[in-house]
Amino acid sequence: MTATKATTYAPVTEAILGELRALVGAKNVLVDEEKIEAYSHDETDAAEYGHMPEVVVMPATTEHVAAVVKLANREHIPITPRGAGSGLSGGSIPLYGGILMSLEKMNKLIELDVDNMVAVVETGMVTNDLAVYVQERGLFFAGYPMSLQTCAIGGNIAENAGGGKAVKYGVTGRYIQGIELVTPTGDIVQLGGKLSKDVSGYDLKSLVVGSEGTLGIATKAIIKLIGYPTAKADLLVLFKTPREAIDVVPVILSKGLTPTSIEFMDQLSIITSCKYLNESLPYEKAGAMLLIELDGTNAEQIEMDLIAAGQLCQEHGAIEVYVAEDRNNIERIWNVRRNIAEAFKIYSPIQSLEDIVVPISRIPEIIPKLDVLSEKYHVKIPCYGHAGDGNLHATLVKDPAMSMEDWKKNEVACLRELYKITGDLGGKISGEHGIGLKRKKFLKEVIDPVELGLMQAIKKAWDPNNIMNPGKIFDLADA
Amino acid sequence: MTATKATTYAPVTEAILGELRALVGAKNVLVDEEKIEAYSHDETDAAEYGHMPEVVVMPATTEHVAAVVKLANREHIPITPRGAGSGLSGGSIPLYGGILMSLEKMNKLIELDVDNMVAVVETGMVTNDLAVYVQERGLFFAGYPMSLQTCAIGGNIAENAGGGKAVKYGVTGRYIQGIELVTPTGDIVQLGGKLSKDVSGYDLKSLVVGSEGTLGIATKAIIKLIGYPTAKADLLVLFKTPREAIDVVPVILSKGLTPTSIEFMDQLSIITSCKYLNESLPYEKAGAMLLIELDGTNAEQIEMDLIAAGQLCQEHGAIEVYVAEDRNNIERIWNVRRNIAEAFKIYSPIQSLEDIVVPISRIPEIIPKLDVLSEKYHVKIPCYGHAGDGNLHATLVKDPAMSMEDWKKNEVACLRELYKITGDLGGKISGEHGIGLKRKKFLKEVIDPVELGLMQAIKKAWDPNNIMNPGKIFDLADA
Numbered sequence: 001m002t003a004t005k006a007t008t009y010a011p012v013t014e015a016i017l018g019e020l021r022a023l024v025g026a027k028n029v030l031v032d033e034e035k036i037e038a039y040s041h042d043e044t045d046a047a048e049y050g051h052m053p054e055v056v057v058m059p060a061t062t063e064h065v066a067a068v069v070k071l072a073n074r075e076h077i078p079i080t081p082r083g084a085g086s087g088l089s090g091g092s093i094p095l096y097g098g099i100l101m102s103l104e105k106m107n108k109l110i111e112l113d114v115d116n117m118v119a120v121v122e123t124g125m126v127t128n129d130l131a132v133y134v135q136e137r138g139l140f141f142a143g144y145p146m147s148l149q150t151c152a153i154g155g156n157i158a159e160n161a162g163g164g165k166a167v168k169y170g171v172t173g174r175y176i177q178g179i180e181l182v183t184p185t186g187d188i189v190q191l192g193g194k195l196s197k198d199v200s201g202y203d204l205k206s207l208v209v210g211s212e213g214t215l216g217i218a219t220k221a222i223i224k225l226i227g228y229p230t231a232k233a234d235l236l237v238l239f240k241t242p243r244e245a246i247d248v249v250p251v252i253l254s255k256g257l258t259p260t261s262i263e264f265m266d267q268l269s270i271i272t273s274c275k276y277l278n279e280s281l282p283y284e285k286a287g288a289m290l291l292i293e294l295d296g297t298n299a300e301q302i303e304m305d306l307i308a309a310g311q312l313c314q315e316h317g318a319i320e321v322y323v324a325e326d327r328n329n330i331e332r333i334w335n336v337r338r339n340i341a342e343a344f345k346i347y348s349p350i351q352s353l354e355d356i357v358v359p360i361s362r363i364p365e366i367i368p369k370l371d372v373l374s375e376k377y378h379v380k381i382p383c384y385g386h387a388g389d390g391n392l393h394a395t396l397v398k399d400p401a402m403s404m405e406d407w408k409k410n411e412v413a414c415l416r417e418l419y420k421i422t423g424d425l426g427g428k429i430s431g432e433h434g435i436g437l438k439r440k441k442f443l444k445e446v447i448d449p450v451e452l453g454l455m456q457a458i459k460k461a462w463d464p465n466n467i468m469n470p471g472k473i474f475d476l477a478d479a
Numbered sequence: 480m481t482a483t484k485a486t487t488y489a490p491v492t493e494a495i496l497g498e499l500r501a502l503v504g505a506k507n508v509l510v511d512e513e514k515i516e517a518y519s520h521d522e523t524d525a526a527e528y529g530h531m532p533e534v535v536v537m538p539a540t541t542e543h544v545a546a547v548v549k550l551a552n553r554e555h556i557p558i559t560p561r562g563a564g565s566g567l568s569g570g571s572i573p574l575y576g577g578i579l580m581s582l583e584k585m586n587k588l589i590e591l592d593v594d595n596m597v598a599v600v601e602t603g604m605v606t607n608d609l610a611v612y613v614q615e616r617g618l619f620f621a622g623y624p625m626s627l628q629t630c631a632i633g634g635n636i637a638e639n640a641g642g643g644k645a646v647k648y649g650v651t652g653r654y655i656q657g658i659e660l661v662t663p664t665g666d667i668v669q670l671g672g673k674l675s676k677d678v679s680g681y682d683l684k685s686l687v688v689g690s691e692g693t694l695g696i697a698t699k700a701i702i703k704l705i706g707y708p709t710a711k712a713d714l715l716v717l718f719k720t721p722r723e724a725i726d727v728v729p730v731i732l733s734k735g736l737t738p739t740s741i742e743f744m745d746q747l748s749i750i751t752s753c754k755y756l757n758e759s760l761p762y763e764k765a766g767a768m769l770l771i772e773l774d775g776t777n778a779e780q781i782e783m784d785l786i787a788a789g790q791l792c793q794e795h796g797a798i799e800v801y802v803a804e805d806r807n808n809i810e811r812i813w814n815v816r817r818n819i820a821e822a823f824k825i826y827s828p829i830q831s832l833e834d835i836v837v838p839i840s841r842i843p844e845i846i847p848k849l850d851v852l853s854e855k856y857h858v859k860i861p862c863y864g865h866a867g868d869g870n871l872h873a874t875l876v877k878d879p880a881m882s883m884e885d886w887k888k889n890e891v892a893c894l895r896e897l898y899k900i901t902g903d904l905g906g907k908i909s910g911e912h913g914i915g916l917k918r919k920k921f922l923k924e925v926i927d928p929v930e931l932g933l934m935q936a937i938k939k940a941w942d943p944n945n946i947m948n949p950g951k952i953f954d955l956a957d958a
Contacts, residue, residue, distance in 0.1 A: 115729045115840035139733065160678045171676055173685075174653070189929040193905050194838035196868040197650055199639045199689045200907040200914060200922060201952055202934045206652075206685035210678045227735025250594045254618065256706025256776035297735035301780045359673035361594035389675040431676040443679060450668040454941060455681045461936035473680055 009096055009467075010076045012054035020057055020099075023067045028105070030056040039100045042087040045350070049090040049437050053080065053100035060105050062180060062188055062219040069217065069468075070186030072099055078470050081213040083124060083152030088353055089436030091158060091212045095471040103154050106219060109133060116194045118177060119223045123154030130223070140228040142169035143176075145432065146338070157218050160210035162432035164337075167253075167388030168260045168295070171432065173209040178222030181208055184215070184463035194222055207458070212434050213469040215462055229260075229295035231302045234330045236322040237313045238286035242266055242383075243364035244317040245288040249387050250360060251312050252292070257305055262388030263291040266367065269340045269384040276343030279336055285319060290387065291337055293330075340384050341395065347380075350398040352411055356422045357431030360390040369421050370394055377414040378402060391431035394418065419446055435473045443474065488575055488946075489555045491533035499536055499578075502546045507584070509535040518579045521566040524829070528569040528916050532559065532579035539584050541659060541667055541698040548696065548947075549665030551578055557949050560692045562603060562631030567832055568915030570637060570691045574950040582633050585698060588612060595673045597656060598702045602633030609702070619707040621648035622655075624911065625817065636697050639689035641911035643816075646732075646867030647739045647774070648705075650911065652688040657701030660687055663694070663942035673701055686937070691913050692948040694941055708739075708774035710781045713809045715801040716792045717765035721745055721862075722843035723796040724767040728866050729839060730791050731771070736784055741867030742770040745846065748819045748863040755822030758815055764798060769866065770816055772809075819863050820874065826859075829877040831890055835901040836910030839869040848900050849873055856893040857881060870910035873897065898925055914952045922953065 020029045030036050033052070041050035059065045072079040078098035085092055094100045103124030111120040112134065119141070121130055127148040131141050145151060145163035155161070157179065162171040178192035181204075191205040192198060208215055239245035242264075249262055265273075270283045283289070290313070294305050310321045324330045344351060358366060367383060374381045378399055385392040396414055398407045419429045419439075423446045429435070435443050444452070456476060459466075466476055499508045509515050512531075520529035538544045551558040557577035564571055573579045582603030590599040591613065598620070600609055606627040610620050624630060624642035634640070636658065641650040657671035660683075670684040671677060687694055718724035721743075728741055744752075749762045762768070769792070773784050789800045803809045823830060837845060849860045857878055864871040875893055877886045898908045898918075902925045908914070914922045923931070935955060938945075945955055 113838075113840070114733060116838045117729055117732055118838075160676075160682070162676050166676060170653070173682075174649070183929065183933065187929045189927055189933070191930065193907065195836050195905075195907060195910070197639075197641050197645060197836050197865075197870050197910040198907045199691075199911060200909045200918075201926065201930070202694075202937065203639070203652075203685055203689050204930065204933055206682055206688075209685075210682050212678075215681075226737070227733050229735060250596055253596055254593060254706055256708060258705070298780070298783060301777070301783070304777060304780070357674050357676050359592075359595045359597075361592070386676075391676050426672050426674075428672065428674060428677045428679040430679045431674070432678060434678045435680060439679075447680065448668055450662065450666045451670065451680070451683065454662065454668070454683055457940035458681065458937055461940040462933060 009078050009098060012077060012098060016075060016077065017055060019071055020055065020068065023071065024057055024059050024064045028058040028060065039082060039085070039102060040093065042085045042090060042092050044088060044090045044438050049093055051093050051095050052097065053094040054097045056100045056102055058102050058105045062182065065101065065182045065217055065219050066186050066188050068099065068101060069182050069184065072467050073185050073465055076465055076467060078467050080469050081154070081217045083155035084126060084150055086147050086151040087155055087159065087436065088433040089430070089438045091434050091436035091472055093437055095437060101217065103152065110220065112137065113194065117225050118194050119225055121153055121221055121223060123152065123157065123218045123221055125153050127151050127153055127156055134225055135228055138228050139225040141175065141223060142226055143172040143174060153221055154218055157209055157221060158213045159432065159434040162386065162391060164261045164263065164386065166386060167262055168258045173206060175224045176205060176209055176221055177224050179205050179208055179218045180220035181216040181218055184468035192222065196224065212436060212472050214459060214472050216468060227297060230297050231299040232293065232295045232330065233302050233306045234324040234333060235292040235306060235310055236324060236333050237290045237292060237318045238282065238320040239288050239318055242288040242367040245290050246360065246363040246387060248290070248313050248316040251316055252309055255308065255312065257309055259292050259309065259388060260295045261291065261293040263337050263385070264387035265289050265291070265337060265340065265384040266382060268380065269382040270336065272347065272382060273336045273340045273343040276346055277335060277339055279332065281336055282320065291333055337384070340382060344382060344395065344397045348398045348400045350407065352396040352415060354394050354396065354418065355391060355431050355433045356394060356418065356427055356429060357391045358422060358425045358427030360387065362425040362427065363387060363390060363392065365425060366392065366394065366421070373414050373417060377410040379410060379414060415442060416445070437472060440472070440474060488557050488577060491556060491577060495554060495556065496534060498550055499534065499547065502550070503536055503538050503543045507537040507539065518561060518564070518581060519572065521564045521569060521571050523567060523569045523917050528572055530572050530574050531576065532573040533576045535579045535581055537581050537584045541661065544580065544661045544696055544698050545665050545667050547578065547580060548661050548663065551946050552664050552944055555944055555946060557946050559948050560633070560696045562634035563605060563629055565626050565630040566634055566638065566915065567912040568909070568917045570913050570915035570951055572916055574916060580696065582631065589699065591616065592673065596704050597673050598704055600632055600700055600702060602631065602636065602697045602700055604632050606630050606632055606635055613704055614707055617707050618704040620654065620702060621705055622651040622653060632700055633697055636688055636700060637692045638911065638913040641865065641870060643740045643742065643865065645865060646741055647737045652685060654703045655684060655688055655700055656703050658684050658687055658697045659699035660695040660697055663947035671701065675703065691915060691951050693938060693951050695947060706776060709776050710778040711772065711774045711809065712781050712785045713803040713812060714771040714785060714789055715803060715812050716769045716771060716797045717761065717799040718767050718797055721767040721846040724769050725839065725842040725866060727769070727792050727795040730795055731788055734787065734791065736788055738771050738788065738867060739774045740770065740772040742816050742864070743866035744768050744770070744816060744819065744863040745861060747859065748861040749815065751826065751861060752815045752819045752822040755825055756814060756818055758811065760815055761799065770812055816863070819861060823861060823874065823876045827877045827879045829886065831875040831894060833873050833875065833897065834870060834910045834912045835873060835897065835906055835908060836870045837901060837904045837906030839866065841904040841906065842866060842869060842871065844904060845871065845873065845900070852893050852896060856889040858889060858893060894921060895924070916951060919951070919953060
């Protein structure tokens with residue numbers, strides 16, 4: 001854990017604690033080091049990025065949230081919102097101490113409005129709780145990420161989370177029709193509504209989505225639902241090289257087929273995950289695989305699309321096409337995909353899980369460059385991820401034999417080079433995990449200063465005292 | 480045309496004209512009253528909203544645009560961007576005179592990148608030119624509005640245009656992956672890219688979409704394409720009452736069927752359009768109709784979905800379900816839908832074409848209230864539009880016998896009441912046409928001052944001299 005940084009923020013005094021207890025109830029204000037330690041980190045490396053809050057506040061209502069923000073703004077105390085703490089970029093870490101506001105008690109479904117096909121939820125709700133609830137009623141929240149078992153809706157909104165279904169369904173933002181926002185000055189405002197179109201002024205809702213909690217605290221969300229896709233089928237397609245695998249992606253998409261997912265795994269990822277799971281995908285001859293999922297409401301339609309997709313793959317260089325239509329086989333294959341990160345953790349628990357995004361046609365150019373980086377910096381870099389939208393988890397994995405000092409040095413240099421390569425290919429450094437704390441210093445190096453200035457101008461205009469999740473995405477000192 | 484408003488802006492002097500000619504070439508700078516008159520209005524009532532520019536500038540490159548904006552910003556001259564001038568809210572009218580910047584010469588397709596399924600275009604390109612070009616190559620720009628024959632991509636972006644296909648495909652913004660923006664201070668910045676996901680900082684691209692040219696001038700756009708849907712079929716469904724017609728919409732959507740369109744027409748709209756076209760839809764018994772279109776790549780799939788949708792309608796109170804699968808019949812029915820506004824223009828050319836948007840479940844509540852308003856203010860209010868997304872063209876039509884003075888008074892009072900009702904139902908005053916000039920005074924009355932303040936804060940931060948399309952959406956004097 002890093003030392004407290006010098007700031008101009010006011011400390012959380014006993015008087016402030018008294019005010020907080022009066023505002024949200026004493027039991028919802030935590031100061032014991034033991035209890036608040038869990039709020040000092042997310043899923044990034046705690047040793048490197050973790051930082052202790054001065055106090056954890058657990059509001060039960062939007063009015064609580066607003067009252068605490070007003071206090072923080074008045075007193076110049078930093079405030080960091082947190083959903084489930086499952087983030088991968090340090091977005092919910094209280095970098096400057098101050099108030100950590102956990103939304104964990106605001107975790108309820110407020111309304112399922114079937115006529116308008118929306119759910120209204122408190123943003124502390126665990127994404128899976130919503131997904132299961134609506135699925136039992138034949139409905140589908142299509143915007144959920146891979147981590148839906150643990151993540152909260154608020155975090156999904158903050159990072160505009162993607163995931164394995166984004167090729168067909170898009171990312172979280174497409175399903176957010178409304179946000180109740182507590183602004184950095186403590187006002188409550190309703191953005192959007194139960195509406196699928198709206199040009200009555202600027203689209204502030206879409207600005208808030210993906211702003212990583214720096215523009216206010218989303219306390220409620222109106223989430224668009226669609227009909228639950230009852231039919232599903234998967235193809236596992238083997239290719240000799242990553243290039244051949246990737247080249248087939250636009251072919252499929254341009255034929256009007258819209259797979260739910262087109263996941264890509266390189267040989268290193270497949271082998272490592274298969275060994276970890278004692279699984280036996282036919283990886284020997286395959287330099288890369290695509291896992292293509294189709295879903296819908298009509299099994300016959302899915303069948304037809306599956307055949308069409310399989311044929312396209314065969315016409316475009318696939319070595320082998322396996323169809324998995326039963327639940328059991330589909331689960332086996334997805335299990336390999338899902339466990340890649342975990343499998344590498346067994347090899348070495350120290351990793352830098354990345355999520356660069358490039359135009360899909362450029363993915364093949366990334367692969368050989370990863371090999372060069374891997375050799376140059378003595379790190380393994382398995383590559384897997386969402387080929388259908390160009391979002392790749394090219395993950396740096398520390399060699400267990402390497403010293404921590406060397407790893408840190410090599411990690412930073414390798415990431416810097418990776419991000420430079422990504423930018424040169426027309427890509428961005430994060431497709432779904434966010435910049436947060438972890439990628440802040442790198443964003444500064446690759447972003448157009450004009451674009452950064454426009455972002456900072458909004459931040460300053462909305463949060464004049466810079467109390468709302470400060471130090472994330474960018475520092476205002478850069479301005 | 481209204482008199483020039485008192486402003487604090489600097490006039491376009493001979494010296495400025497000289498500078499403009501040097502920047503973009505003399506032939507691209509128009510000052511003749513005859514020539515610039517066409518740029519003084521859009522598709523709103525010219526007599527009420529029109530205003531003459533001092534000069535029309537037609538840049539050929541982004542660098543031209545940036546140079547002119549830098550000059551305007553330095554000299555405090557208002558600048559109004561314009562695409563095709565087909566807007567319905569006065570967004571491209573140079574309210575304060577100054578420079579009208581027409582993008583008409585920046586109308587080229589720059590690149591069709593099939594591998595990444597995107598087109599890169601200059602924003603002055605006519606939407607239909609893009610649509611036709613990509614369709615000939617088996618691709619589809621799904622975000623286009625009803626007016627695609629005449630409108631420009633830049634206007635679609637400025638208003639986040641919707642249209643008849645938004646139920647399935649969403650509005651323009653979903654297809655805008657990147658924008659080249661000239662900021663109000665004349666900087667050129669690339670937002671987004673050939674990427675379908677990106678959380679590398681705030682989503683400025685989505686903020687610019689729908690901002691009606693007040694946050695800068697979009698000079699290029701990266702547009703996501705999808706496979707062209709080769710199969711299409713339509714249902715025309717008759718209901719006794721609007722309520723029964725509307726009640727079936729969420730039933731269809733919740734079954735996982737995703738029609739391209741669910742268009743709604745009340746009896747007054749149908750009768751008027753049919754009489755105008757000498758057409759013979761079976762409207763006598765029908766208080767309302769739904770026109771449901773399905774599209775896709777597989778005719779058999781469309782057939783199955785069409786049958787399913789028809790059955791749902793019959794189970795939920797439809798009097799009659801007509802299937803139109805051949806091109807000729809589909810065109811006949813759509814022709815009735817498309818000609819409603821035109822038909823009422825024959826009855827009376829003076830109208831206020833509205834595009835309120837409400838949660839779809841609330842549409843039936845709107846209908847009887849329109850009848851009350853119609854009687855109270857002595858205006859006809861046919862109601863038709865995009866039921867599948869709650870966006871209704873409840874259009875005030877002047878009785879030819881009414882004096883202009885009475886019409887103006889009644890129009891304003893009736894709109895005010897209509898917008899109030901819309902807001903009370905959880906709706907917004909514009910779903911796809913924008914606020915512009917026409918709805919500015921009304922937006923102020925219905926919007927939460929906190930939300931308005933957040934918008935104004937962004938505008939001030941990005942456009943400190945308020946030169947970029949000033950006087951649209953809101954006035955900064957309200958701040």
